[in-house]
Amino acid sequence: MVIGNAMSVGLVGLKAFTIQMQAFISPGLPYFSIIGLPDASLSEARERVKSACQASGFAWPQTRVTVNLSPASMPKRGSSHDMAIAISVLSAAGVIDHDSLSRTIVLGELNLDGSVLPIQGLLPIILFAKEHGIKRMFIPEGNQEEAALVEGMETIPVRHLGELIEMMGGKASYEFKNSQTFAEDTDENTAAHAPAIGDMAEVVGQEYAKWALQVAAAGGHHMLMTGPPGSGKTMLASRLPGIMAPLNEKEQLEVASIRSLCGTLSSYGISDVPPFEAPHHTASTASLVGGGPGIAQPGAITKAHCGVLFMDEAPEFSPRALQTLREPLESGYVVLSRSHSTTCYPARFQLIMAANPCPCGFAYGTGERCTCSERERLRYFSRLSGPILDRIDIQIEIPPIEHIIDTGEPRMSSMRMRERVMLARQAAQERFSDQHWCCNAQASGSWLRSKSSRAVISIIDHAMTANRLSLRGADRSLRLAWTLADLNGRTSPGREEILQSITLRTKEH
Incomplete structure (x- = not known):
């Protein structure tokens, strides 16, 4: 035999x-x-x-x-x-x-x-x-x-x-x-699927939004931008990978392994640029979190691992698809169970959402141009549920650009922003040298509370008493304050940083 x-x-x-x-x-x-x-x-x-x-x-x-x-x-x-x-x-x-x-x-x-x-x-x-x-x-x-x-x-x-x-x-x-046809086609596809990342200096105005994106990149925070059509939300979000800290060797291999499994590695190779995924608002739940017959395949949140998941027109996504993001946002992975197997994929991504203020998009300022009823406005934005919004660290409004005349003032480039982000990340990594965290968004709330001053904690308590923050929101505001301190070159957040962090969460700048 x-x-x-x-x-x-x-x-x-x-x-x-x-x-x-x-x-x-x-x-x-x-x-x-x-x-x-x-x-x-x-x-x-x-x-x-x-x-x-x-x-x-x-x-x-x-x-x-x-x-x-x-x-x-x-x-x-x-x-x-x-x-x-x-x-x-x-x-x-x-x-x-x-x-x-x-x-x-x-x-x-x-x-x-x-x-x-x-x-x-x-x-x-x-x-x-x-x-x-x-x-x-x-x-x-x-x-x-x-x-x-x-x-x-x-x-x-x-x-x-x-x-x-x-x-x-x-x-x-x-x-x-x-x-030889296969190799030639592969080379053509490689060039077609690796678009260059634009520079922040190309964006006219929106200095506050650019600063908020720096904060998001420095601390790994999720972000929601609300504003009328044409105000630059998509343009800003697409340039976020250009100001983020480069991936380390371990992260590069994780991202490359995911791309290899999806068959797209030939388009990127091993790169230190964080991935950027932007699913269409008609995307199904399975395409977002992963699925398919047999062994579940990775979805957009896994493809965005160690990078950015951008959801343009976020209220247009199905409520079910949005709700499936809640657990991965907290845990950093997604578990997909089938009758014969259970598959676990990494999903530690930065969520960036963009939304219009109403269905027609003009409910800003005095709202004179808005044609939506109050009920339509409430129904439109209510698709972003409270639990989802509570997990978004930064929530800002993007105003319309009033003029395009160049004032001559130099605009900060993506390279300069990236340098500031990397310095802030380095400060956080030194602080967490004895922990397993790499940025403030991953830090434990109890650990940060124990390292924060009594004055900072008292401001957080006052905001919670006034029902401006939930307990989760309090921890996220504290993480945001530590990121602001890193960007300002301080060893710990003070009154200014904690007030700024609460403002960033509640759209009251």
């Missing part, structure tokens, strides 16, 4: 696990079965693998072929295991040596002609393999650039199943037609 072996790696969310392939060729009627909790796309591998093996010169056995995917209790999905399944069958048939793939991972999707196609999610797989001491991998040639992002791994590119058979000492007979 000969058992063919190969090893692959599966993903449940960003969590990787080893899959041991075992193939057995037994007497019986011709039949090819894959067992071990495969999904529909993995079950379809039977036809791809059989055709690819025949295209490589292997005569498929006219008996029963069974491939087991171990551990059988873990759900497995996708076409990235095609090549490992094929190699396990070839090993069982004696085409290649049984021990040639010891401690080696094989990944790749097979075409019917035996050519190997690139896969998604390779980066978290390589990081998992390196962490567990596996140094050798066979990967599709189309994933070569992604594999090069991780040092210390021997990644061998494969273009055709026949190539792998020959590398393992077997004999293959195949014809491979190289396709």
